[in-house]
Amino acid sequence: MSAGALTRTGANGSGAKVWFITGVSRGFGKALAQTLLAEGATVIGTTRSGDSPLGHGQGTLHILPLELTDPAAIRQTVATAFGLGRIEVVVNNAGYGLLSSVEEATEAQIAHLFEVNFHAPRRVIQAALPYLRAQGAGHIVNITSIAGVAPAAGSGYYAAAKMAVEGFSQSLAREVAPLGIRLTLVEPGAFRTDFLSEHSLRRGESDLAAYAETAGAARRRLAEMAGSQPGDPDRAAAAIIAAVRSDSPPLHLVLGPDAYARARQMLDAFSAELETWRHLTLGTDFASGGAPSA
Numbered sequence: 048m049s050a051g052a053l054t055r056t057g058a059n060g061s062g063a064k065v066w067f068i069t070g071v072s073r074g075f076g077k078a079l080a081q082t083l084l085a086e087g088a089t090v091i092g093t094t095r096s097g098d099s100p101l102g103h104g105q106g107t108l109h110i111l112p113l114e115l116t117d118p119a120a121i122r123q124t125v126a127t128a129f130g131l132g133r134i135e136v137v138v139n140n141a142g143y144g145l146l147s148s149v150e151e152a153t154e155a156q157i158a159h160l161f162e163v164n165f166h167a168p169r170r171v172i173q174a175a176l177p178y179l180r181a182q183g184a185g186h187i188v189n190i191t192s193i194a195g196v197a198p199a200a201g202s203g204y205y206a207a208a209k210m211a212v213e214g215f216s217q218s219l220a221r222e223v224a225p226l227g228i229r230l231t232l233v234e235p236g237a238f239r240t241d242f243l244s245e246h247s248l249r250r251g252e253s254d255l256a257a258y259a260e261t262a263g264a265a266r267r268r269l270a271e272m273a274g275s276q277p278g279d280p281d282r283a284a285a286a287i288i289a290a291v292r293s294d295s296p297p298l299h300l301v302l303g304p305d306a307y308a309r310a311r312q313m314l315d316a317f318s319a320e321l322e323t324w325r326h327l328t329l330g331t332d333f334a335s336g337g338a339p340s341a
């Protein structure tokens with residue numbers, strides 16, 4: 048892609064930070080970009096079409112075309128973005144849900160989901176890190192999900208891809224903290240974006256009766272919820288910006304009362320189980336001892 052593919056609008060805001068955001072066509076990405084532009088920031092956003100869905104407000108908007116299943120395009124787009132100048136915040140937002148029992152999803156569905164939801168953010172980060180290291184500063188924001196913290200039935204592969212992002216990000220955060228680079232994992236509950244729409248959500252190819260009360264129930268519950276999710280994407284955007292701008296940004300930012308309840312329940316259950324089985328957990332070292340694990 049040449050720099051000529053850039054769509055550029057607006058005037059630069061004074062002193063506002065520069066944010067790179069994948070998937071600003073709809074949902075969280077659009078809400079985040081709109082909020083930032085309204086206050087004068089510079090947003091370099093990606094959309095698959097290369098079209099801009101946004102007004103520029105007081106800020107400056109650059110739109111770069113990007114299909115996240117194309118690794119070479121990711122490298123080129125990140126290079127083009129940093130070619131525009133210093134970028135303080137890199138947001139891996141674009142992604143989608145796959146609603147299926149573990150048994151029923153196909154190889155192709157699982158492979159595509161991991162390309163978009165795990166490998167694409169991983170590739171964006173690998174491409175951005177040389178620039179962020181050279182800057183000696185930056186903030187990586189990865190939008191995962193409460194499913195990546197406390198999975199429910201019917202979203203095993205979605206949870207797995209989001210957990211993969213959670214896992215590598217938590218290791219990465221330790222690697223880059225000494226280099227001046229911060230990382231925040233955003234873990235939303237149900238927000239009223241297009242996420243549950245036919246345009247975004249994918250489903251397993253069958254609907255086995257054996258899973259009617261587990262994965263099937265999740266399908267029915269989410270179908271009923273589509274369009275009336277409790278979470279407001281504009282409020283999520285404001286929360287993400289506040290967290291990034293705080294003096295001590297969080298590693299985990301759980302968003303929404305539903306997500307809070309699920310995280311709390313998971314942590315309490317994990318903590319209780321850790322103590323219940325402590326006698327087995329602590330009894331597995333060689334009697335002679337050894338080096339402490341990493």
Ligand SMILES: NC(=O)c1ccc[n+]([C@@H]2O[C@H](COP(=O)([O-])OP(=O)(O)OC[C@H]3O[C@@H](n4cnc5c(N)ncnc54)[C@H](OP(=O)(O)O)[C@@H]3O)[C@@H](O)[C@H]2O)c1
Pocket residue numbers: 069070071072073074075076094095096113114115116140141142143144163190191192193234235236237238239240241242243247276
């Ligand atoms: N909304 C929720 O309840 C919720 C909860 C937890 C986590 N999340 C996460 O939040 C993030 C944003 O989702 P959303 O709720 O804003 O959903 P959305 O309204 O459906 O928006 C999804 C965005 O991702 C982009 N995208 C999807 N596949 C892509 C691909 N292959 N290449 C490039 N762009 C692609 C879409 O672009 P197009 O317009 O071109 O399709 C769109 O901009 C996702 O990572 C999702 O997993 C959402």
